[in-house]
Amino acid sequence: MRFTFILSMFLLILVQFIGHISAQAATEPLIILQEQPFSYDIGSQVYLLEDPSGKLTFDQVRQQPTKFTKSQQEAPVYGPSSSAVWAVFRVRNASQENKWYLEVGSSFLQEVDLYRITANGGFEIIKSGAGQSYETRLVKTNRLILPLNLPTGTEQTYYARFRSRNILRFPLQIATMTALYEKNHTIDVLNGIYFGLLFALMVYNLFVYFSLRDKAYLYYIFFIFCIAADTACIRGYFLEFLPEPLAWMVNIRVFAGLAILFSLWFTNAILQVKQYLPKLYRLRWIIILSVGIIMLLNVLRLYVWSFAWMLLSFIPVYLYVYTAGILIYRRGFKPALYYTLGLAALGVGILIYICKDNNILPETAFTESSLQLGSFIEAVVLSYALASKFNFYKLEKEQVQAQAMQQAIAFSQELIQSQENERKRIAAELHDSVGQSLILIKNRILLLKKRLDDPEKVARHADDLTETVAHTISEIRGISYGLRPFQLDMLGLTQSINGLVDEVSEGSGIDIRVNADSIDNLFPKEQEINVYRIIQECLNNIVKHSAATSARVNIVREDGLVHLSVEDNGKGINPTNATNSVPKSGFGLRGMQERLSILAGKLQIKSAVPQGTVIQITLPVKPVPVATTVTTREFVS
CATH class of the missing domain: 2.60.40.2380 (Immunoglobulin-like)
Known part of the structure; x- marks a missing residue:
């Protein structure tokens, strides 16, 4: 029994020893x-x-x-x-x-x-x-x-x-x-080239920003800086140059979160998402909120959750930027294509690097450097996209200027023709009306000389002569009034407009109502005639084209602005042709636009309710501290 006990203990110890050695x-x-x-x-x-x-x-x-x-x-x-x-x-x-x-x-x-x-x-x-x-x-x-x-x-x-x-x-x-050393030397040289090229792109675009003052260049610089800084954190370079109190920036990938934010602002600036895609632009708050959550999780020291949320945030970011790039490119903005390709290069680089980090792809020189390669291609392509944007708007501006020049030439030709027609009209009136009246006066004077011996005939001829002279004077006044309304110099702009409305209403049989604030002395004297002619053209269009029975002229004065509106109840315009811009045809309306350009005003033409046309004009003026008087007049034929 004693031998058996000793043997059992020895075997137990031997088994434990062998097990320990095996485990070790x-x-x-x-x-x-x-x-x-x-x-x-x-x-x-x-x-x-x-x-x-x-x-x-x-x-x-x-x-x-x-x-x-x-x-x-x-x-x-x-x-x-x-x-x-x-x-x-x-x-x-x-x-x-x-x-x-x-x-x-x-x-x-x-x-x-x-x-x-x-x-x-x-x-x-x-x-x-x-x-x-x-x-x-x-x-x-x-x-x-x-x-x-x-x-x-x-x-x-x-x-x-x-x-x-x-x-x-x-x-x-x-x-x-x-x-x-031999292995890392080549990697360090390539990293130095990478960071040097990114730095050169940032400096170049910084000078362009100072020249053009386009915020897209500034957002590009910050975006590329954050990409480079995050890469430097991953590669371990940034820690060497950061002061120790700021070393936390390396550990929590703060630059990656900022890169997401600046990519959003850069996207909105270069693609003008607010203008082209206002509905998509409102979704930017989702991305901003995601970045806020990343920062909050870092503050709470939930670093792993912060990193996981940052990876998830790439989904709405890339959906936003790719949707914006593709849709805006399809609308004819060609720089959006380069922008989309640049972001695609970065996205592919990030995807390959993540797959390498999770051992989905093997660790090779290509997969290890995919993040840097993708971000470098992206930086170059985005820089080209900015240059393409500048050239796009430059070409668009040149085309607009050329179109404006053609329109100006056409308008000048029509203006010259209009002046020639006006000269012909005045010459015809002087010849046919005033000239004939003067000949008639001359003949009656000669006839009066022959009959000086007959007092009754002299009196009768004198009355006829007086009536002819009065008629001639009236015709001369009418011609002069057509060239420049005398009321502007004698009564002021407001009363001149009232007189114009009175004249059009009596001559056309249209019921016209006026509600006008005083706008005297708000415009330079040489510009008042332009305001007068604009309203005159609006009334002439009503008489010629609207078939209206009533119209209303409103003049409202606010601080720094004068709002003019002319509305009629005529046959109106086709809603599909009612735009916020001036029609391309029609010398009268184009003349109005030329005068509005001089006055820095805006014109809007739209359909009235239930029928008719409304012409709304806004003119900027300098506020004048004088009492505003309102004149309301009605003209009923």
Whole structure:
């Protein structure tokens, strides 16, 4: 019995020992460093333990080796996670090189701690990561490089702890400093070219902004700066240059959130979304609210939720910008095509990079640099889109100027023809009316001389002569009044308009009502004739074309504005032809437009209710501190 008991205890101890050795062997895979090669990717050779709470200590982790599981990925990834992940691996240095380093491929990891078990059973720790001051790094570079302190011929177990505020992904590599330098040198050169080109684009467009004062260029500069700054945070460059109190900007990807905001403002500025797509423009608040939620989650220190929400925010952002770009391009705004292609390049780059971060795509030179390549193409294409926008509006302006020049030439030709016709009319009136009257006066004077001996005939001829002279004077006054109304100089603009309405109403048989504020002395004297002629043309159009029986003229004076409206109850105009602009045909209306251009006024023509036409005119004036009087007159034929 005693022998059996001793044998059982021995077997139990042996089983526990073998189990401990097996567990230790399972959680401490041996990585042998040899003379060649000088770098080893160990991501798939480590054993991993996830700590969701992030509170496990090194001693607690070391006491539960059976909970570690072997990594199945070259670059272990846990997605957006607040967990801490422990990795354990054992290394034997079979080379002549004494200085080997562990490089962690994700420079933006918040915490990277390397534990090394010492000979006396204790441990030493090396802390790194974006959450640590840059000055405390043993190897001062943008990458997370930690010394293994593994002499030749020795063997050592290491534990590493990783934690992130974004994507929890940690490619692992053991290499010599020479190998790391040779590998990273090319990457640093390419990154330098990338940031240099973005800086050159920002400086160039800054000078263009100072020249044109177009806010689209300013939003472009801030947008590209945020993209470059976020890339610098991902690559680990920004932490070196930021003061330590601002290091939090690297950890929470604040520049990515700002890039979303500036992309929205840039989109609205370059594509003029408010003008072309007002309904879509109102949805911008969804994106602004999303950015606000990102910032709020960061303030609450819910960093992983903030990052996840930022990834979700790309969905409404890209729906907004692509919808705006495509729809506005289809409306004829060609720069929208370049804008859409530029944003597409960035979107593809981001998508490839996210797929690489989640091990959907392999980590290659192309996938690793896809974010920078996409953002660089986007920056160049968007800069071209801004130049295209400038050329588009320049060409449009030249076309408008050419059209305006053609219209001005046509108007000048019609004006000259109108002046010639007016001269012919005046000449005909002078010849046929005044000239004939003067001949008649001359003949009657001659006849009067022959009959001086007959007093009755002299009196009768004198009366006829007086009547002829009076008629001639009246005709001369009518001709003169047609050239310039004398009331303007004698009675003022308001009374002249009243007299004009009186004359048109009596001559046409149309019931015209006037409600007019006093507008005397509001316009320069040389411009009052233009106001008078505009109203005269409106009344002439009613008489000639409207077949109206009544009309109404309203003149309302406000601070800085005079509102004129002429409304009739005639046959009106076709609603499809009623626009806010002046018709392209009709010399009278075009003449009105020319006079309004001189007065800096606006004209609107629309249908009246239930029928008729309304002509509304707005004229800017300088406010004059005088009492406003209202004159209301009715003319009934």
